[in-house]
């Protein structure tokens with residue numbers, strides 16, 4: 001809740017006031033301006049944010065676009081700006097409309113969607129999916145199935161099959177997974193040579209945002225096929241990405257295409273929020289607890305890391321080992337020199353419009369209804385949920401400072417006593433979890449712990465997770481340190497310099513003011529200390545947890561072009577300098593940092 005308010009007070013609540021792309025002239029509100037993906041992207045986060053905060057001001061901002069879209073369909077069933085007939089931006093707007101309908105029940109939504117899907121079903125054979133829409137068909141499938149669950153219109157299933165048939169075969173791609181190396185321009189040219197008539201662009205199969213969106217393809221299709229292999233396929237896909245492109249922050253490298261495992265490579269912010277949304281969808285479909293672990297790793301590390309603490313500026317690319325944010329070419333595969341600046345629209349404007357969905361959709365996914373008409377805690381964060389279970393209104397209140405603390409307290413307030421199963425996700429990293437209902441211990445089990453009982457108003461469930469420090473090995477045997485859902489990093493002293501003023505915000509470069517080239521022994525002693533959780537919980541100024549340990553300088557490990565060289569496999573510590581006492585802090589707060597250290601074996 002606090003994080004959502006920070007977001008509303010930042011760029012999300014003000015972007016339309018000074019950024020013309022989503023301003024009064026947007027094609028998605030009847031103007032002559034931008035008419036492609038940016039308007040829908042912005043709304044995809046603004047709509048849930050506005051209703052979660054119950055903010056009349058933000059709702060009014062969203063309604064400007066939504067009213068225009070719902071009231072100006074084309075005669076043939078198409079909707080949206082007349083300036084283009086691209087299927088792709090409409091796929092995003094459909095996600096907006098489904099969320100908006102769930103929040104308001106607006107009677108205009110389902111008829112518009114029905115007419116559009118009927119139109120598309122007859123138009124697709126002559127004008128098939130191509131480029132972005134072809135790679136992202138699974139995002140439309142989500143909205144098609146959403147409507148099918150409400151109307152049982154058989155044509156929607158026909159459309160689902162057609163979308164899959166015309167869409168890119170992600171499952172087939174991952175089954176082969178030929179993309180095992182950092183992509184470069186040469187490799188992209190080769191792939192383009194082997195591609196087909198429906199793909200103009202180079203390397204859309206290895207484009208980070210497409211890959212992030214692809215993670216929902218198999219689980220979503222399993223809803224149609226009913227097949228366990230479709231549900232399971234995601235695990236193989238994540239394994240391929242981890243093995244060849246995995247980074248310590250839970251993400252894969254993509255700057256802007258898959259870029260290998262070096263922690264100096266970057267990941268685009270759109271890729272972060274789209275991976276989160278795919279995992280949220282997959283979690284809802286499969287109920288697989290391990291996807292919740294992954295989701296939290298990304299949400300509590302990679303997401304806040306790419307945004308300033310006040311959420312007024314963001315990066316296009318973040319690096320786990322990020323020693324300078326300045327204009328430089330290295331080490332991006334195809335992105336431009338602004339890529340890791342903090343600003344309004346560094347490198348390209350997509351993330352400026354698209355990042356807003358990150359926190360609000362995560363908040364939407366904290367609790368889910370279960371198939372046996374109970375409730376499930378899928379991820380943890382302080383929140384209040386009002387819902388209906390088996391016909392009874394239930395308010396669930398979660399109080400915690402998770403992920404900075406390991407205790408979570410959940411109070412249930414049903415209108416009257418009611419029996420239902422309550423499922424609680426137990427993260428795999430927590431080996432000795434304690435759960436108690438009204439003070440009486442309950443046996444915790446791996447994955448989900450289910451508590452079946454009659455819940456009375458005021459019943460309380462206390463969870464205490466067991467988060468030891470974990471040392472993980474990555475690229476060239478590099479060491480990363482995590483504790484619970486948080487990754488830790490060595491903060492580098494930051495000097496923030498305004499590069500350009502951008503009306504209500506700025507573009508910043510950040511220069512290092514301290515040394516960072518340290519190696520650490522794998523068996524290092526680590527002292528954990530906890531400090532108060534600040535008003536802005538992810539801010540770097542007052543870290544809520546610190547890990548104290550020792551390291552030694554590795555003089556041969558240097559920066560070039562504002563970028564830490566790949567972590568050396570064999571690190572020689574300095575002979576003339578003593579062992580250094582160092583303190584690691586939660587990754588997201590350290591905007592300059594080292595999160596993967598050479599191992600001093």
Ligand SMILES: [Zn+2]
Pocket residue numbers: 268269270271349350351352354
């Ligand atoms: Zn982007």
